[in-house]
Amino acid sequence: MTQLRIEHRTHFDYKAPIVSSYNEARLTPAWLPRQRVLESTIDISPVTWRSTYRDYWEASVVFFEVLQAHESLTVASSSLVEVIGQPARAERTSWDTLSGPRFQDLLSEYLGLSRVTDPTEEVADFAREAAGRLDPDAAAREICQFLYDEIKYVPGSTTVHTPASEAWAARSGVCQDFAHLAIGALRTIGIPARYVSGYLHPKRTAAIGETVTGESHAWVEWWTGDWYGFDPTNDREVGDHHVIVARAREYRDIPPLTGVVAGSTESLDVSVNITQVE
Secondary structure, eight states, X not given: OEEEEEEEEEEEEEEEEESOEEEEEOOSOOOBTTEEEEEEEEEEEXXXXXXXXXXXXXXXXXXXXXXXXXEEEEEEEEEEEEEOOOOOOOOOOOHHHHTSHHHHHHTGGGTOOOTTTOOOHHHHHHHHHHHHHSOHHHHHHHHHHHHHHHOEEOTTSSOTTOOHHHHHHHTEEOHHHHHHHHHHHHHHTTOOEEEEEEEEOOXXXXXXXXXXXXXXXXXXXXXXXXXXXXXXXXXXXXXTTEEEEEEESSGGGSOXXXXXXXXXXXXXXXXXXXXXXX
16 A cells, blocks of 8 residues: 655646636546545636536546636646555456447447547557457457557657557657557457556655656556556556546546637646655
8 A cells, every 4th residue: 555645736828818718627536446535635826716526437627717817827736645556356357258248338438449549450450469369368468568569658759639540650659649559459359448547656666755756647447357457658557656537538538637728828837746655
């Protein structure tokens, strides 16, 4: 069990005073069987009105408006989360069960492909070959290993809207590209898969109380009898250093911060600091 303090600050400066903006923030970690939220706050400046709701994907959303002239906007979240690792998997399912009508219906949202998750033929062919000789879990694991071996992690090489096929063609990307590629490959062979947004404490050797620089992170969960989390960017299973904020079909369902602004941004500064406190 691990306790992590997460400080996430986003600051916008605008080219000219903004008259109004309408925004949504998905920055609050989720309450889950393996994750407890001990503290969580989101401070917004300036703000005219704010409210909270839970969206279709069960993510906690802060909706806020700024209806006054402003030259900058700051959104700062702070959370203290207690996390335990994934439990050992006692039961796994077969290809026959995955292809049956019950789960094809219940998990249909996590089986469809989109422009962002649609894999290239090369990735799809690898996935089909793995599925032909391995059980679902082993095939999923091999697909993630394949992506980890083939793609370089290059910050800034893509945007959050880059299709998985473009990241594959460039053989470079960031965490959401690894996640989208894995999701597309898994869905191609009939394994339900979903996108997970959250945070990863990046330094396993950090001392208790040591604050390290982190960032928003993304990984995948696939369903083979139960949901199983895996981080293809780092080629490791999800553990007690991963903090889940939201889970859905792909990035566009659950962006950390999104909105409509009557103007344009001059600069954007984002910082994430993570401290293991226990």
